[in-house]
Amino acid sequence: MFYREAGQFKTSYEADQSILPIFQDRIAMYIMLMFAFIVFPFIANDYWLGSILIPFLVLSLAALGLNVLTGYAGQISLGSAAFMAVGAFAAFNLHVRIPEIPFLVVFLWGGLCSAAVGMIFGLPSLRIKGFYLAVATLAAQFFIEWLFTHFDWFTNYSTSGVITAPPMHIFGFAIDNPLSKYFVVLTIVVLCAFGIRNLARSEIGRAWMAVRDMDIAAEAIGINLMKTKLLAFGVSSFLCGLAGALWAYAVLGTVEPQAFDIIRSFEILFMIIIGGLGSVSGAFLGAGFIVLLPILLNNLGSLVTGGAISTETIAHIEYMIFGAFIVFFLIVEPNGLARLWQIGKEKLRLWPFPY
Amino acid sequence: MKNILLKILQCMLKIVNQKRFILTFSVLVSVIILSLAIYLFMDYWFFLEVFIGGLLSGVMYSLVALGFVLIFKASGVFNFAQGAMVLFAALTFVRLIEMGVPMLGAATLTMLVMVILAIAIERIVLRPLVNQDLIILFMATIGLNYFIEGMAQLVWDSNVHVLDLGIDEYAAYEIGEAFVNKFDVLAALIAGGLVLLLALFFRYTVIGRALRAVADDHQAALSVGIPLRTIWIYVWSAAGLVALVAGMVWGSKLGVQFAIATVALKAIPVLIIGGFTSVPGAIIGGLIVGCGEKLAEVYLGGFVGGAIENWFPYMLAMIVLMIRPEGLFGEKIIERV
Amino acid sequence: MLRNLEILDTFPKILRDNSKIFAKKAAIREKEFGIWQTLSWKEFYYNAQLLSAGFKSNGIGRGDKVAIIGDNRPKLYLSIAAAQLIGAVPVPCYQDSVADEILYILDHAEVKLVIAENQEQVDKILEVIDRLPKVKLIMYDDQRGLENYKNSKLLPLNKILEGSSEKNISWIDEEIDKTLKDDLAIMLYTSGTTGRPKGVLLTYNNLISVTGKACEIENFTSDDEVVAYLPMAWVGDNTFCVCQSYISGFCVNCPESRDTLSIDLREIGPTYYFAPPRVWEAMLTQLMVRMQDADRVKLWIFNYFMNVSKKWGSLILDKKQVPIWSRLLYGLGNILVYGPLKNNLGLTRVRTAYTAGEAMGPDTFLFYRSLGINLKSLYGQTEASVFVTLQQDGDVDPETVGPAFPGVELKILDGEVLYKSSGVFKGYYKNEEATKETIDSDGWVSTGDAGVINSKGHLKIIDRAKDVGKLNSGAIFAPKYIENKLKFHGIIKEAVAFGDNKDFVTCFINIDLEAVGSWAERNNVAYSGYIDLAAQEAVYKLIEKSIAVVNRDLSKDIDLSSSQIKRFLILHKELDADDGELTRTNKVRRGAISERYGELIDALYNNAQTCHIKTQVVFEDGKKGDISANIKIKDMKTFSSEEKAA
């Protein structure tokens, strides 16, 4: 309805292959970015920033990571949280051992370590598929969880397994209040999102999707399955690792294995199922859904029953609703919210015609 | 006379030639060698104790695993919700008892609930997803898992409930210098009984045969007029039954609580090792995992700060996966070009 | 658009000038390999020079004829330019004409060089090459499939473009200076509705004086966009895509292929769009068909706002006074319906749209105007360098074709329209007496069209003068007028009316397969194909309704009320240019039809109820074959003055 594509013609491949070829979409994107960078910081209070927006962004990043692996490359994983943990602990250790190192490097390091670990646990994917692989990643989940709980070296021999993340400094600025954290996280997440979008539209992205859609054919046209899959594991866990580090530093302020248990892994899986497999926007939509739903429920619960209903009960309802949604989406729209969004957009472009 | 001997010889050869036979055989041999070594070099009574303990807890893994196998055989679905079903069954059962329902009645009632659940699942989840990718179904069961967990704790509550089946949990038999927990033995017996029951069920009932047919080839089964839907309901109900029994056993051991849902996850390595499609596989796998993790815990755990039983089975499973993706007893996974 | 066309009095001169003043601006684009490959005026001019150098070196010089055959492709437009640069005369031919049609033209025009688009065209020419001794060379654009053709006369255009270089084109400047305003610019063969085509000779002066004026009126700028999709051999394309593009420097866009036309049109979003009525009508029909499957809400919104636009649209377009609320309503409609609609048709940016060549249904016409598309009909002829009359912004009457174009004098001489203008052609090539017949001693050109000039001085065309006949009752009979009235109904694609020297009027009907087909689907009428559908009783009923409407219409007009249709039949095949039933511009060839279908016409007048017919047809691949059918004939009731009063 709002699309006016007549006259938007491309005279170069560069323009034709750009991320958002349609003018109206570009506008929409700019507006969103403007909101994220300018409007929210002004209107949102610390509660919103600290306990909704930042977690949302970090989880989106993790979901993005898993989406690379599951959505683009078609390799299912139940170990995302473990890779987050690796990122968090790697970052922490580098930081406490060599405090001089600039923070961005620290985060990068977190990502890289996680990537390395991810590739190791990705090795089985060369022989096994589907939930067999899922099991292998489960192994990663449990093993890594155990590793960080039982080896004090990782926790720098702190008496309790829980350690507070030291304060962040970037370019000499202290990143201590929600607002500053928000900006850091936002910037990183946006950059990553565009990075993945770029990958998706270039050689690597196509290789991934080829492997996902029809691995035999992919091989027959000269795609090296091993390299491609491992790369997917690497990139995916890199993002998860980064997310893990951010989660520890920007959200919790503590570094603890419990924050990265299997429940978290599932949470992230749900995000991409609900949000949409194989799309960047899906990661964000899914994360938004999963983050906002509980808050919504809590408020609703206290609103309806005037606080009579226990948070525990709400938690249980939450479980049920999540479960229901997963099943619902898998049945109705396996490609999730992102696909629904797509369809809506198509309809708008064709309006008033039905097809 | 002579040719009879020849026949016997041929039979022997046949058996020996079978791959899985060789595998189990080698496993057994290695176990024996290991135990011999232990017999010679360390406190073998203690070892025996650990070993048997492992076997017994292994039996219970097999019990849970059995639930997976049933459903997997019949519908190719890896039912991640099995754990939740165990929890649900156990909770229902224990709460009914707390309400003063006699044990048998409670059991039957719970069973009824499980059947209803099975039907509901078939209607709401499986039917719409029929002939979708298995991975999709798998993820669906994860959703299902969450739903049931939530429901179980919403309908009942999420406190720890003591389930007393009237067995002294600390009484133990003495075998030489080794102590073997009576309860575990009993549990093992129950499990064994159930396995036997199911085995018979599979072999000798119409549904059982139908099940096997479906397991072999869906399309074929459909074409010869086996009603897939009813089959699924049966299977899921059977899985429900297994869940109930497992729930009772685990519940009375650990107390009925959320934790026993996670116990089910242990069943996954069991299946990987034993193979998804074979009942005996589930049992052997369970045993291997059971004593594997116990032994590992006792003899290796010390070096690495303990609690390795959480991940040891998975590592074991991973190794098996790398070598033999279809597991020790599973049917080979063939891919067509 | 303020350029001195006194000095820039030939296209070569204008082109050279463009290459300076519009150097960087796009001259021509083609959707090829997925993107719009663009030539700036500078490049265009440069390439044209290279080509003409190539022509020269192959012995083409002043006055030589260069035939151009193919779809609208930049290289072909380049060839036109190139030919003109060295004073040769381009002769575009219809790309879909069959070998012997081409043979006639190439032979008659004494063509020396042929520029063919692709294998298809080359094959056609090679088929008859032996009978064309004058043809020295055949150059082709698209290599595909021509690699191992061994004919010595074949030469790829690219070879020339790559072969020749900067150095050997300096002489072209003098050539350009040599061109004079009265030199031949182009030679266009009119696909006469009767007899062989005639070569219309047009000078630079003809074209520039007229089309330049048009550019002024519509104030085209170098930022405008047109889509070139109409046959290059047709004067319209030449005017809009060559002359006007040169004069105002706007960009000509060539679609990727026939089946991507609509997509490409949408991508480009032309600001200046020309289409003959059948295209507009097809667009409308298709639009309505697509809308049929929309859900209720959408359909309601659509219909509601369509009524709004019907009521106010054209008024607003004509800048008339309208109540503010209706203006708002229209604005809302523009967001919800008109805007998206135009966008889907690719007409969002259209500033000026023309229709010509045939009469257009007032409903269709007004539909587009009410969407806010400034659609205007013009009356033109090849002989007049197109423009004879043109409707003016803000004063558009769908019944007429508007007042005389600036610099054109009009008069009606015993029913026939005559005109005089600077655009009047030099004459027919090698056909003196035809020229004399057309242009009289003091320069009046007879159009062969019957028409009237109304009080406002707007011209109204009724029919081809020679087709206007008399019923035995003595009342005048204007078949085209009736046929058009019929064709305004979406379901009727073609109609042929008979009645000259007869007691009453009858007609053949060609149903529109798309429209009637979708109607059939919606009313689940099963059909196997055109022949089957055309014979269906239900379809006859459908057609009867439309004819009844037309009859009622006619009955209102005093001197036409007696030419209401009494009997009709639906033809078993679509009238087709390949069978010689239509001209290449889809005009009805009465002579041909009445001899092909004589028995049917007789049947219409001896009140038979069915008639068997066997006709020979030419299929796509040129093979011939017979189709035969039993055709039903229906009687219609007619309206007398009393009835319409009631």
Added chain:
Amino acid sequence: MNNVVKNIKSNLIMSINHVNLSFGGLKALVDVSLNIYEKQILAIIGPNGAGKSCMLNIISGIYTPQEGNVEWKGEKRGKIAPHDIAKMGIARTFQNIALFRGMSALDNILTGRNLLMKRGLLAEVFYAGWAKEQEIIHRKKVEEIIDFLEIQSVRKTPVSRLPYGIQKRVELGRALAAEPELLLLDEPMAGMNVEEKEDMCRFVLDVNEQFGTTIVLIEHDMGVVMDISDRVAVLDYGRKIADGLPKDVRADKKVIDAYLGVG
């Protein structure tokens, strides 16, 4: 037109020598030898289950024969990963379309060029420098193929939405994108109507003529095969029963029997 064989003595590009292949008990191929000559169209025909596809899978390295060997340009070829085969210059299509359903026609064909592309994570993440350039360069090539196969109008349509015939074309395009020396077509015309078949034939011939690609194709439709191929080899029950010029093969007694046997 193609029955005029382009110098039969043109040099050997691949030779398959005395190949045996069996799955468990059943023998798929028994002592089959086959020569593939440069720039020729070789058709492998035969009734169902004659081992045609197995033959193709051996050539494309998906199966390795238990006995016998395959020589590529005079060198023996051992066990080798399929993706390396592709790098050797052997591309193929599949019997039941194996397109990447999640992608557009354009992307499918682009993917066919992956093996000619450079890989560099960072450059591609930032879509900068050569990463972008190569995208554009290869897009050009792909567009030529799209133009060649006349599928401009569906360029950006997801393949899953395309009609069967067009999908087959896209798959051919994907194989062509790799600029192979040897092109394997597994029943390129299966399940097509006459018109689509004619198109496909034209494309196959054009590929062979314009790019000089050697083509091996499997086909049921005798007629089609005889028209377009330079040489025909006939398999029956895993054995090669005839091999030669189409006209000779058509006349061959054994072949006729084999086909009449199947009907």
